[in-house]
Amino acid sequence: MQPTRVGILTSGGDCPGLNAVITAASRCAEKRGWDLLGFCDGFEGLISGTPPRLLSRKETSGIMHTGGTILGTVNRGHFISRGGPRNAGFIPPEIIGRTRRTFEELNLRGLIVVGGDGSLNTALQLHQAGMPIVGVPKTIDNDLEATAMTFGFDSAVECVGSALDRLHTTATSHKRVMVLEAMGRHAGWIALHGGVAGGADIILIPEIPFDFDKIVAEVVRRDKEGAACTMIVAAEGAAPLSGRQFRHRSASGDKRLGGISDVLAREITARTSRDVRTCVLGHLQRGGAPTMTDRILATCFGVRAVELVAEGKFGTMVSHKDHRTVDAPLADAVQRMRKVDPSSHLVLAARAVGISFGD
Ligand code: F6P
Numbered sequence: 001m002q003p004t005r006v007g008i009l010t011s012g013g014d015c016p017g018l019n020a021v022i023t024a025a026s027r028c029a030e031k032r033g034w035d036l037l038g039f040c041d042g043f044e045g046l047i048s049g050t051p052p053r054l055l056s057r058k059e060t061s062g063i064m065h066t067g068g069t070i071l072g073t074v075n076r077g078h079f080i081s082r083g084g085p086r087n088a089g090f091i092p093p094e095i096i097g098r099t100r101r102t103f104e105e106l107n108l109r110g111l112i113v114v115g116g117d118g119s120l121n122t123a124l125q126l127h128q129a130g131m132p133i134v135g136v137p138k139t140i141d142n143d144l145e146a147t148a149m150t151f152g153f154d155s156a157v158e159c160v161g162s163a164l165d166r167l168h169t170t171a172t173s174h175k176r177v178m179v180l181e182a183m184g185r186h187a188g189w190i191a192l193h194g195g196v197a198g199g200a201d202i203i204l205i206p207e208i209p210f211d212f213d214k215i216v217a218e219v220v221r222r223d224k225e226g227a228a229c230t231m232i233v234a235a236e237g238a239a240p241l242s243g244r245q246f247r248h249r250s251a252s253g254d255k256r257l258g259g260i261s262d263v264l265a266r267e268i269t270a271r272t273s274r275d276v277r278t279c280v281l282g283h284l285q286r287g288g289a290p291t292m293t294d295r296i297l298a299t300c301f302g303v304r305a306v307e308l309v310a311e312g313k314f315g316t317m318v319s320h321k322d323h324r325t326v327d328a329p330l331a332d333a334v335q336r337m338r339k340v341d342p343s344s345h346l347v348l349a350a351r352a353v354g355i356s357f358g359d
Pocket of ligand 1: 013116139140141183185236
């Protein structure tokens, strides 16, 4: 008799911890006598004709602590379906038909989709079309509703915090203003947590519109106070009170978020004659090995995902709440984005220790 088959794929932007999910799922599947089949390059692997990889214990040994994803991932393709009400899109019926055929041909008992808001939206649509799907939330941005934390986030915060540690010593030596640009398109979790942990003086996040005058005033105030340097962390999606987010044209011609650090540097230099330097962390925040916290979270998520398939709880995703791994409807994850509450405990604590949000 053919063993029970379960599929897994990783979709959207990669993040540290994906391989830990794959490892955990592979071990739990093997314990049940199931075959875990890994589809390559996200949802594309369901229709590409490339046979999925059997993810045995041997195949997944030694990858748990590594960054990226052994299955590959894409954030565009045939399944285009952006997340949330902002950007809803629908998978073409022809693609749904081809995906269904793959499920039937392989006799899949379930498919584990590891992804962010756009990918979980796609997963939800496949589930609504009758396919047995469970979700695992991932994103360094930590902006998914229905889970208090996603793996990848802690690794990104570690990256921002340790970059600030390094930038601090050089900024202090030269008595400079340093602007560190962090990821975070719509939510400022990475900049907030990384900035507080790394001792930033000013943190700019999308949820709190800033005022250039206030930033300049804070730099001048710190100068008068004799501060050796001023460290600013700006989320790429932060925007001024009277304006839009900053974008620049990428090498491929599309307009992408980014450039806030240069704008701030120009503005501060023009108004204070201070020496300002910038550092854009970019994909360093997504690469590299996951932190221990992310490995643990990803392992718990992988374990629970296999249990959800065994229990037939399709249309559900794993979630982290109150220090426990629980379940949540996929629909809850994609309905809106989880943003930083400007009156939350951490924002208030940051203000209490003198950090400015430029407001
Ligand atoms: O969703 C995570 C994220 O890292 C964003 O913060 C960032 O803007 C984006 O992905 C960049 O993704 P990519 O370069 O892969 O298109």
